[in-house]
Amino acid sequence: MERVYNFSAGPSMLPLPVLEKIQKELVCYGNSGMSVMEMSHRSKVFEEIIQGAEKLLRELMDIPDNYKVMFLQGGGSTQFAMIPMNLFKNKKADFVKTGQWAKKAIEEASKFGTANVIASSEDKTYSYIPVLHKEDFSKDADYFYITYNNTIYGTRYTELPDTGDVPLVADISSNIMSEVIDVNKFGLLFAGAQKNVGPAGVTIVIMREDLISEPISGTPTMLNYSIHSNAGSLYNTPPCFAIYAAKLVFEWIKDMGGVKGVQAINEEKAGILYDYLDASNMFKGTVVYKDRSLMNIPFVTKSDELNAKFIKEATDSGFVNLKGHRTVGGMRASIYNAMPVEGVSKLVEFMKKFEVDNK
Ligand SMILES: *Cc1c(COP(=O)(O)O)cnc(C)c1O
Numbered sequence: 001m002e003r004v005y006n007f008s009a010g011p012s013m014l015p016l017p018v019l020e021k022i023q024k025e026l027v028c029y030g031n032s033g034m035s036v037m038e039m040s041h042r043s044k045v046f047e048e049i050i051q052g053a054e055k056l057l058r059e060l061m062d063i064p065d066n067y068k069v070m071f072l073q074g075g076g077s078t079q080f081a082m083i084p085m086n087l088f089k090n091k092k093a094d095f096v097k098t099g100q101w102a103k104k105a106i107e108e109a110s111k112f113g114t115a116n117v118i119a120s121s122e123d124k125t126y127s128y129i130p131v132l133h134k135e136d137f138s139k140d141a142d143y144f145y146i147t148y149n150n151t152i153y154g155t156r157y158t159e160l161p162d163t164g165d166v167p168l169v170a171d172i173s174s175n176i177m178s179e180v181i182d183v184n185k186f187g188l189l190f191a192g193a194q195k196n197v198g199p200a201g202v203t204i205v206i207m208r209e210d211l212i213s214e215p216i217s218g219t220p221t222m223l224n225y226s227i228h229s230n231a232g233s234l235y236n237t238p239p240c241f242a243i244y245a246a247k248l249v250f251e252w253i254k255d256m257g258g259v260k261g262v263q264a265i266n267e268e269k270a271g272i273l274y275d276y277l278d279a280s281n282m283f284k285g286t287v288v289y290k291d292r293s294l295m296n297i298p299f300v301t302k303s304d305e306l307n308a309k310f311i312k313e314a315t316d317s318g319f320v321n322l323k324g325h326r327t328v329g330g331m332r333a334s335i336y337n338a339m340p341v342e343g344v345s346k347l348v349e350f351m352k353k354f355e356v357d358n359k
Contacts, residue, residue, distance in 0.1 A: 003344040008321035009151055009296060010174070011194040013338040018301035023211050029244075030228050035277045036244045038065050047261040049240075050233065053247035060250060060259055063183050063206055070205040070225065071233040076101070076173040079203065079270040080108035082223045083169060083188065084115075084216040087142045089136075094118045094141045094166070097149040100127040100327065101171060109145075113218060116141065116253065125328065126153040132161045143167045143187060145359050149175035151195070152325040154298040154332065155291040160185055167211060173176050174295050176204065177253055178337055179263045193242060195295075198249050201242035253337065263294075269335050270294045276348045282355040291358060299329030310354055319347050 006013045016145035029036050032045045041044050054069050063069065074076070084093065085103075091113030095106050097120035109115040114304050116138055119130035137144065144163040147158060149156040151174040160168065167187025175181075176191035183189065183244045188207045205225070212226050221227055227235050277285040277299055281341040301307050311323050330357050335344055 002251060002318070004318045004320045005347065006340070007292070007333045007340070007347075009195070009325070009332060009334040010192075011200050011210055012334055012336050014198070014245075015249065018245065018252050018338075021248050027111060035069065037241050041234060041240050041241070046240060047093065049244050050238065050292075051158070053243050053250060056247060056250035056254065059179065059255075060177060060253055066209045067183060068207050068209055068229045069233075069239050070207070070228045072183045072203045072205055072240055073136070073201065075203055076190060077104065077199070078223070079110070079171070079205065080105040080279070082225070083143070083190075084112040085111040085219045085223055086213070086225045087167070087169070087188070087211065088113050088216055089142050090140050092141050093274060094138050094140060094144045094163075096120070096130065096132065096161075097122060097154060098129060098147050100155045100238070101173070102145075102147045103250050105145060105171065120135055121155075125286075126150060126155065126295075127286055129155050129157055129291040134162070137161075137163060137166065139166070141166050143169045145169045145171075147171045148181075149162055149173075149178075149293050149295055151265050151296050151334070152332075153328065154285075154287045154293045154296040155297075156293040158290060167208065173274065174334075174336075175293075176263065177229055177259050178266050178295055180259050183203045193246055195334075196338075198246035199242050201239035202246055204246075220255075244357075257304060265341060266294045266335070266337065269339065270297065272344050272348055273333060273342070273345045276351060280351070280355060283324060283351060286330070295336055295349055296334045298324055298330060298332040298334055300324075304329065306358065309358070310351075313354060314350060319350060348356070
């Protein structure tokens with residue numbers, strides 16, 4: 001069986017050199033005589049892996065020294081609750097509602113205090129990033145929350161809100177390390193690994209040190225940032241294998257010229273697909289031009305029947321997981337870091353042919 005071009009929104013493609021390295025090291029890692037899956041998380045060998053992963057992440061994302069890095073479990077979805085539980089003091093935060101993931105974060109925060117929605121793009125199926133007016137921001141908010149890249153709807157912020165002294169918190173699950181992000185602008189960043197960083201199982205949290213404090217009373221130990229931070233992500237057994245795989249992805253990103261190098265390739269890939277969507281008489285992108293994502297590109301034809309025909313024929317030709325999210329319909333191509341330029345060019349060639357054949 002040959003490998004396909006996998007446009008899945010997540011879990012998604014991993015770089016082939018990373019998979020091959022995992023295969024090579026799977027049974028016997030280095031001189032340890034065992035697999036990473038089998039070793040103690042307190043062993044010297046694993047210590048080198050987790051510390052190496054953090055060091056590379058810090059280097060690649062240019063994370064300042066006053067930020068803590070944590071490798072946690074529970075996915076992005078656990079962060080929706082963990083953030084309010086740890087950051088709520090006035091028990092109030094501002095949110096921009098740009099899709100399902102923002103909505104879930106709002107719902108979780110509402111359980112612990114006031115989740116104030118200051119802007120939303122729900123009126124047009126989240127196909128744009130709303131304009132934010134500073135006078136709507138709450139001065140006494142504990143944080144200001146955005147979903148940086150909206151995986152389902154294919155939008156992203158190209159300009160960040162200026163929240164002054166209120167810490168900016170961002171869900172970067174689907175754009176971590178795909179473009180340069182200035183960590184200094186944020187109080188907290190988090191991402192599940194399974195889109196751009198590695199296999200599912202590890203969640204990365206990057207948090208300004210001074211924001212780590214006593215959580216609200218009743219917070220379980222496992223949901224307390226200071227516990228994980230003080231223990232260097234080794235309070236309990238971390239997702240060892242996922243951290244190891246993420247480290248290999250970081251090494252691959254470094255080889256690709258770092259986040260800057262990868263961003264240039266991502267801009268090229270997205271450009272190839274958007275240029276065709278803009279020129280096509282059959283396929284149309286669904287997102288407002290200025291808010292288009294580099295990672296997730298939703299598009300449609302004029303009918304559900306034609307969409308279904310396209311998805312079927314594309315799948316048969318080795319372009320898989322192009323079906324759009326159930327709330328948007330149509331198609332979505334997720335072209336994360338690991339998708340090569342060739343995968344996108346070949347998809348566009350296939351779309352061009354489909355357009356001619358189905359006139
Ligand atoms: C996938 C995704 C999530 C959910 O992540 P889980 O790890 O499945 O909990 C949250 N936010 C965004 C932006 C995502 O793309």
